[in-house]
Amino acid sequence: MVxxxxxxxGQSSRMGAGVDKLFLKLNGCPIVAHTWRQFELAExxxxxxxxxxETMRPAFAALGEEYRFHKPFRLVSGGKERQDSVWNGLQALSPHVEIAAIQDAARPCTSSALIAATIAAARQTGAAVAAQAITDTIKxxxxxxxxxxxxxRSRLWSVQTPQTFRVEIIRQALAAVRRQGLLVTDDAAACELIGQPVQLVACLQPNPKVTRPEDLPCLEALLRAPALP
Structure with a gap:
């Protein structure tokens, strides 16, 4: 089971005061609904x-009803840091889940093919992340x-989501982070801490994260574009 x-x-701090970026609309649909739909469509x-x-639970419940998402879903309260939120999500999984694909809600362009590729890689190696090779010069x-x-730059990759793991591995990794009182910026870093190899899965299509208001027009264009074969 996956x-x-x-x-x-998240607090959407870079979007401006009082703005929850996940409910801003791209082509008439909230950002988070686009992301949710991609996982609905992934077989x-x-x-x-x-x-x-916690304060947004009613809004997310209403969103699920409005868009008639049919896959079983549950809402869980987040924690202080992203890693705490992921930990809370792991505790809410059904008992027979073997693989967990962890996704930023603000990445609405993640494709079903990329989701499936990270799952396949995680089944083989235990941990896999969506990533793109850096092409710009980095200073x-x-x-x-x-x-x-x-x-x-030949050794640098931009790591994105989904970040996908065998459940027992990511639980062990985040438990180690919690024991040591560390702060990590992504789930793969927790696996690095326990010596777990993490496989890179190359993104073949744009998979950006909405961070600032100026990102919105670009994301709208990407969502309108036909998927690459």
């Missing part, structure tokens, strides 16, 4: 867990003003 954990408990997903802010700067050095 579950999706859609992490939707390899059996159930969906949405991790949300390092401590003050945001002066360049200190150029990094070797």
């Amino acid at each position: 579950s999706a954990i859609i992490v939707a408990a 390899c997903i059996d159930e969906i867990v949405l991790v949300v802010r 390092e700067s401590s003050d945001g003003k002066l360049i200190e050095r150029t990094l070797d």
Whole structure:
């Protein structure tokens, strides 16, 4: 059995005061509904867990009814940090779930093919993440003003979601993070902590995350575009 954990408990701080970016509309549909629909359409997903802010539970429940999502889903309250929200989502999985695909709610362009590819890779290696090879030249700067050095982009990947794992592995990894009081920015970093290899699954289509208001027109265009074969 495979579950999706859609992490939707963030504060949307970079979108401006009082704005929950997940309910902003792209082509007439809330961002999070696009993301949710992608996991509805993915045949390899059996159930969906949405991790949300407690105050937003009614809004997400109403969204599920409005769009008539039919796969079993449950709403879970988020934690202080993203890793706490993922932990809460893991505790809410059905007993027989073997694989969990963890997804940023603000990535509405994630394809069913990419979801399936990360699941297949996670079955083989235990952990797999969607990623894109870096093509820009990457500079390092401590003050945001002066360049200190150029990094070797041939070894750099931009890691996205879904990040997909055998459930026992990601539980072990996040338990280690919690025991040590560490803060990690993604789930793969928790696996690195326990020495678990994580496979890169190349994204063949754009899979951006909505972060700032200026991202919206680009995302609308991507959602209108036909999928690549």
